[in-house]
Amino acid sequence: MKENTFEQLMELLSKSVSLLEGGELQLEKAMEEYQKGLKIIKILNERLETAKQQLEVVDPNE
Secondary structure (H helix, E strand, O other): OOOHHHHHHHHHHHHHHHHHHOOOOOOOHHHHHHHHHHHHHEEEEEEEEHHHHHHHHHHOOO
């Protein structure tokens, strides 16, 4: 997943959320999707934090 772009990860997260909201998954599959979503969120947060740090280097007043 780490090789995916930010946008691709957002799409994967959106699909996981849709599956979970659909309510048709068996418990085990729902737990897998939930855990997958948490991993995606962690990667997205790391990338956002990296981008924020890069912007602070470019413009320290922000």
